[in-house]
Amino acid sequence: MEGFDIVKVSYVKELLLKNVREDGRKLMEFRQIKLATNIIDHAEGSAQIDLGATRVLAAVKLQVEEPMEDTPTQGNLMVSSELLPLAHADFEPGPPSPLSIELSRVVDRGIRAAETIDLSGLFIEEGKAWTAFIDLYVLNYNGNLFDASMMAAMAALASAKIPKYENGEGVYTERNEPLKINRLAASTTFAKVDKTILLDPNMHEENAASARVTIANDGTVVRAMQKGLGGSFSPKEIENLVDVSLSKYDELKKVIEQAAGK
Amino acid sequence: MPRQLVIPGEMIASEPVRLDNTYVENGKTFAKVLGFYESEKRQVIPLEGIWQPRIGDIVVGIVVNSRNAVYEIDLSHFTRSILIGSKFDREAYKPGDVIEAEVKDIEDRRTLILWRPRVLFGGTILEVKPTKVPRIIGKANTMIEQISKFTKCNISVGNNGIIWLKGANVPLATEAIRKIESEAHLSGLTEKIKQMLEEQTQTTSK
Amino acid sequence: MADKSNRPQLIVDGKRLDGRDLNQLRPLKIEASVLKNADGSAYLEWGNNKVLAAVYGPKEAMPKHVQDPVKAIIKCKYSMAPFSSMGEHSRSGPNRRAIEISKVTREAFESVTMLHDYPASEIDIFIEILQSDGGTRAAGITAAAVAMASAGIHMKDLIYAVSFGKVGEDLILDLNMIEDNYSDCDMPTAVSPRNNDLVLVQMDGSLTREQLHKGLQMVLDAGKTISQVQKEALQRVYEGRENGNGV
Incomplete structure (x- = not known):
């Protein structure tokens, strides 16, 4: 870490001793969320989120493919992410970094576990099913890519329309039928800085954190979790964070539904 | 003072003139940076860009x-x-x-x-655009002293765009500095910032 | 280029499929300084193209062995999002086309950037095509020029780019995807407007000498509009300027 970052990290830690955050937020408060859909007309669904200064664009493309051998009556889901070099000075062009792979896999698991889209519903006929490609494009990085990406992915799915199917392929100029959404998942990411735990860490807080955990839920049950970084949480801490996560569901669901016009 | 936004490649003078942030080609003078051209003072003030060090900075x-x-x-x-x-x-x-x-x-x-x-000692660091530093300091330090007074912060502003802050209300000082940075081209800014600082410190003290 | 035997009729009564005249640009919109972290950036919509360009630097050139002690190097990466085209999802990552476009774009900027003002440094240009409908390299250059200016980089000029092409014997300006696919020629061109020097030239198809002359004239005429849109994008960021700068 560069010298200037070390100064900022010590400052974040010093403030948190008094439960004060650098930007004045409460410990369990999200930054301002701006979410908009239908950003990319060529995609079947798309959404862009501003979570504070973190900006992620999510796009859904649907494509006719052969179902996987072990699930011949289901469609498929493919989530990928790009930490674009234009999003931060430290993001280098090149093959996906471990963070980028972790990010797409965590979002993938959240969508699958919550059964947000019904994969059997994507089956068309023997040998043909829709694959839903979700691309997460990180355009500006200032911490907490997990929640930003999950929310953008949910809104992109919720606003997606399926192309007409004809002669074994998709007719992309005719997209009328909305993609069926079973259940929205909401993601909450917490960072632990020394002994303090906070929601929606910004970049400086992430740099200061020893541990991070992402909890996705559907308002009733936990659907996916991922702990990151070198530190740890106690069982009690995780249980408490699940409570916080569940309590945030309605608020996040509303943001997603409003953006998707539901 | 009349001034005009110029972009790289915009002609400043139809004769060769030696000015900072310009170049001469075929006997004419062109801006080489996005900036304001002040015809009276005959200078091009860059609006963006990296720090250009001078002795005494x-x-x-x-x-x-x-x-x-x-x-x-x-x-x-x-x-x-x-x-x-x-x-x-x-x-x-x-x-x-x-x-x-x-x-x-x-x-x-x-x-x-x-x-x-x-x-x-202690405190934190804020990075700003070096071209905005004169505005953040203000005429005869007026701007920065007012921020310092209202937020009860010690502030040190480097011409290299690095600002050090420590004190009671760093978030408010940061907000004020960011506001100056984004509105540096507007006039009446000292008064506007004062108003903002007054409002914010009143609401928090209540 | 696609099989011309099933070419749709691209021009009817002097109008193109999207209703444009032969020498008419698609609607062009640019917004400068849209990304917080980048030193300079621009978002551009040109017809159905949507492009984001960002500039980082000048900063110390890395790795050290690529440093030039007397001047800056430019690195440029053009890439197309896998969701950018109407139709199927494409593979991400640079292909040969993207690598070539990145190179000629870099060279276009090298021709106007005052590299000697920044010894041992690098300037990074990133161009992301979020939605594509023909002419993305021109759109990328036009956006990147605004991003370069908004990063405060020293340049001789603010370059722009646009392509012209040919359908039968008709010359057309600013080809969209379908025109690009079926035209008899496509010539993306980038121009330094202060002296109309060409800083990027690519062409394939067939053109007579006269058609080349006429096509370039179309480019230069349209360039006045493109340059104006670029400048206005920068003006809007700094608008509200008043007398007295208080410095």
Whole structure:
């Protein structure tokens, strides 16, 4: 870490001793969320989120493919992410970094576990099913890519329309039928800085954190979790964070539904 | 003062003139940077861009290396700067210390000699656009002193765009500085910032 | 280029499929300084193209062995999002086309950037095509020029780019995807407007000398509009300027 970052990290830690955050937020408060859909007309669904200064664009493309051998009556889901070099000075062009792979896999698991889209519903006929490609494009990085990406992915799915199917392929100029959404998942990411735990860490807080955990839920049950970084949480801490996560569901669901016009 | 936004390649004069941030081609003078052209003063003031060091500039940096009382200070903007300590005070600064100092000499575009150092303990760092620094300081320090007064912060502003802050209300000081940075081209800003600081400090004290 | 035997009729009564005249640009919108972290950036919509360009630097050139002690190097990466085209999802990552476009774009900027003002440094240009409908390299250059200016980079000029092409014997300006696919020629061109020097030239198809002359004239005429849109994008960021700068 560069010298200037070390100064900022010590400052974040010093403030948190008094439960004060650098930007004045409460410990369990999200930054301002701006979410908009239908950003990319060529995609079947798309959404862009501003979570504070973190900006992620999510796009859904649907494509006719052969179902996987072990699930011949289901469609498929493919989530990928790009930490674009234009999003931060430290993001280098090149093959996906471990963070980028972790990010797409965590979002993938959240969508699958919550059964947000019904994969059997994507089956068309023997040998043909829709694959839903979700691309997460990180355009500006200032911490907490997990929640930003999950929310953008949910809104992109919720606003997606399926192309007409004809002669074994998709007719992309005719997209009328909305993609069926079973259940929205909401993601909450917490960072632990020394002994303090906070929601929606910004970049400086992430740099200061020893541990991070992402909890996705559907308002009733936990659907996916991922702990990151070198530190740890106690069982009690995780249980408490699940409570916080569940309590945030309605608020996040509303943001997603409003953006998707539901 | 009449002034006009110019973009790179815009003609400033139909004769050759030696001005900062311009170039001469085929006997004509063109802007080489996005800026304001002030025809009376005949100058092009850049609106963006990296720091262009001058002797006498105050800088804020961080000690990255120390050897035999010669310190290397990171000032960002890919400059290497060197601070030569006193013989009698061999390990005055250690890596990680935040230092305010003055540019004494410019060896080349990338190597500066500093003097008159002062350590800034604790606090945090804010990076701003170097082109906005004069506005953040204000005429005869008016702007920065007013921020300092309302937020009860010690603030050190480097011409290299590094600002050090420590005190009671760093978030408010940061907000004020960011506002100046984004509205630096507007007039009446000192008054506007004062109003904002007054409002914010009143609501928080209630 | 696609099989011309099933070419749709691209021009009917002097109008193109999207209703444009032969020498008419698609609607062009640019917004400068849209990304917080980048030193300079621009978002551009040109017809159905949507492009984001960002500039980082000048900063110390890395790795050190690529440094030039007397001047800056430019690195440029053009890439197309896998969701950018109407139709199927494409593979991400640079292909040969993207690598070539990145190179000629870099060279276009090298021709106007005052590299000697920034010894041992690098300037990074990133161009992301979020939605594509023909002419993305021109759109990328036009956006990147605004991003370069908004990063405060010293340049001789603010370059722009646009392509012209040919359908039968008709010359057309600013080809969209379907025109690009079926035209008899496509010539993306980038121009330094202060002296109309060409800083990027690519062409394939067939053109007579006269058609080349006429096509370039179309480019230069349209360039006035493109340059104006670029400048207005920068003006809007700094608008509200008043007398007295208080400095």
